[in-house]
Structure formats: C-alpha cells, structure tokens
Amino acid sequence: MRSIVLTNEPIDYTALTEQVRSHEAGAVVLFLGTVREMTSGRRTLALDYDAFPAMAESTMREILAEAESRWPIVAAAIVHRLGHLDLGEISIALAVSCGHRAQAFEAGRYLIDELKQRVPIWKKENWDDGTTEWVHPGAEGPSA
Amino acid sequence: MRSIVLTNEPIDYTALTEQVRSHEAGAVVLFLGTVREMTSGRRTLALDYDAFPAMAESTMREILAEAESRWPIVAAAIVHRLGHLDLGEISIALAVSCGHRAQAFEAGRYLIDELKQRVPIWKKENWDDGTTEWVHPGAEGPSA
C-alpha cells in the first residue's frame, strides 16, 4: 500500500494509520505536523499552505521510492493539507509500517526530513499583529 | 500531560494521540507495536502479554522522566496492552509531542527502546504448530 494525497480537508490520521497496518508489520510510526502557536517568540494565529500540486506529488513519490530502497517498508501513506489552517490543526500526516521499529522510525524520519527539504509546498504565517509572511528558509528578510 | 497505562482492552490510539496534541507542539510522533505474523520464519497465531504491573508502571515513569530531561516534551502518553492479542492487534501505543520534529522522533525512539529493555512485561508466542514459547532475549532454549 502506497498513498500520497494533497487535500484541502482536515486530515483523518486514524484512517491513514489503518491504511498502513498489516500482519507483516510489527511497527507503525505516525508523524503529525501541527500548527504551533509560538515561533521564535512570535505568536501565530493561522497558517496558509500553498503547493505546486503536480510536482509536489511527483517529488513525494520520488522520496517514498528512495525510502523503499533503503528500508523494508510494508506500507506508507502521506497526506499534506493545503489552504488555511488554524492553530493546532494537522498540516501533514505520514504513516509508515515495517517489520521492526528501527526501520519504521528511520523511514518515517527520512520521509519527513526530505519532504521538508524538497517538496514544493510553502507556508505563510499569519502573525497576531495582523501581518503575514511567507516562510522561505534561506531567503532574505520579511515579506508583505 | 503525562499518562502511563496498562490495559487488557484494545488500545484506542486515536484517543492517545489526541491527548498529546497541543498548540505548543509542532510535531507528534506515535509509535504502534503490532502483532506480526512471521518471526524468524515461524508463524505466530497470537501473543500473550504478562506484566509485573507495579514495577512496569514505575519503570515507565522513570523512563519518561529520563526522556523529559533530554528533550523538551510537551506531552507524552504510553499504553501497553496485556493478555491475549490476535494477529495485527496493537500491543503498545506511545505518543509524544514536542515543539520540533527531531525532538519528537528522538524522544519516541528513546521511550520505546528503553521500554523494551527494562519494563517487566513478557510476551509468549502462540506458534501455529500449537506450541507456546515465552520470549526471553538472552535466555537459553525454548520453553514449554
């Protein structure tokens, strides 16, 4: 089972986790990214996520294939939320099952680390002072 | 939020995960241990888990305190199932939330690794040839 989805709807991580459970797997790792209130001392009210959907999906498929070449993955499912997210909401859910726990932890960590480095999705902070700011690591200065 | 539970009932990992979600956390890691069918080429029909409950709980509290001294854990919840488990059922669920993902992955990995090393809980394999066998890593030979 392999699943990669972009969605504008709230993420059902239980359904995602059930997708990867298997009699072949002794370990499931689920990662959730959630909208955190404080970032470097500033208060966030909400995030907006934008994506380049076709390339985001193909890049996630690529990353998943890389992970499969390194760890014996039984099943994996990734869903990324797009649009407007309130505090505490889930922006990404990633579930992976393997025979043993070390594999599941390492594969899960690889998937989220690579996804954050390479998948063309962007978030915009909605700060509590009314300003908004695209988050572009390494690019200079604040935006609008 | 800190929670450590031993139970004879099926584990509700969604409730567990909801317990650790927080506006302070950007990352949640959930680990599930599930009953795998094949182990070293042998087929399992079911597992039975036994525990020394008082010491199991105090050891889990100790391990959680160690993890808290190493990583900034926002919330953590661990539940271990006891008794008879069929194939695919969840024997342990462990959820931890942190500000950032590296912390959540490392803390989750620490908790399950130490738990497996130190918490007085034992599993007995019910093999498909009708025999049963306590799993005691490092102890000699098969049992009954």
Add this chain to the structure above:
Amino acid sequence: MNVRVRLFARARDLAGAEFVEVSLSEPALVSDLRRELLARHPALTPLGPTLLVAIDNQYARDDAVVGPASDVACFPPVSGG
C-alpha cells in the same frame, strides 16, 4: 522563444501574477531564464539568488536546457510539512 513561467508563494506575490512570460533566444539555459526573469520582473530581486527553477516537475540546475515546450516554474525555498 517565449517561455511562460509559473510562480508560487512569495514570488507570485512579488510579481503580482501567477504566470509571467520571458523571451529567450535559443538555445537557452536555466541561468539565462533566471537572468531574464529578474530583468523583466525586478520585483523578484529580493528572492533572486534563492529562487528555484523546475522544468517538467523536476528541479533544474543552472546548466539545464530550457526549450519551447518546457513546463517552467520558479519559486522560493520550500517550507511544507
């Protein structure tokens, strides 16, 4: 040739458009596209050195070739997850 470039996130906001066009003489490389894009859309200058270019849904290096049929996108560093 005219190449249509799709922009995302702050690049789209700065340019004020989701799609912009740049004229390139063939053969053209990603580095040529990058130079022309900033010349025609100076609003993108703050992002200049960090802008990423994708051709046909794959990241493209500066020495990759841009053709008339290339599906080109340009965007700042990603921040999903």
Add this chain to the structure above:
Amino acid sequence: MNVRVRLFARARDLAGAEFVEVSLSEPALVSDLRRELLARHPALTPLGPTLLVAIDNQYARDDAVVGPASDVACFPPVSGG
C-alpha cells in the same frame, strides 16, 4: 528469615507457582537469594544466569541487601513492547 519471591513468565511456569519461599540467614545479599532460589527450585536452572531480581519494584544488583521487609520478584529477561 523467610523471603517470599514473586515469579513471572517462564520462571513462574518452570517453578509451577507464582510465589516461592526461600530461607536466608541475615544479612543476605541478592547473590545469596539467587543461590538459594536455584537450590530450592532446580527447575529454574535453565534461566539461572539470566534471572533478574527486583526489590521494591527496582532492579537489584547482586550486592544489594535483601531484608525481611523486602518485596522481592524474580523474572527472566523482559520482552514487552
């Protein structure tokens, strides 16, 4: 003194009882308890060197003291999770 020892998992199965008693002369160490336990319950021999001892819900080393009020448990290597 008589010390009641709680057994778990394969140790309980081999001894055929959840609780067994051993007689120790005071002062006694965990190493004394271990020797007496195996002498009185030779069925535990296959687990001998791997048996773990806990006193008052804490793992106890061979040089720890066993007293008349100690809550003692003995079990093989753990396999939870």
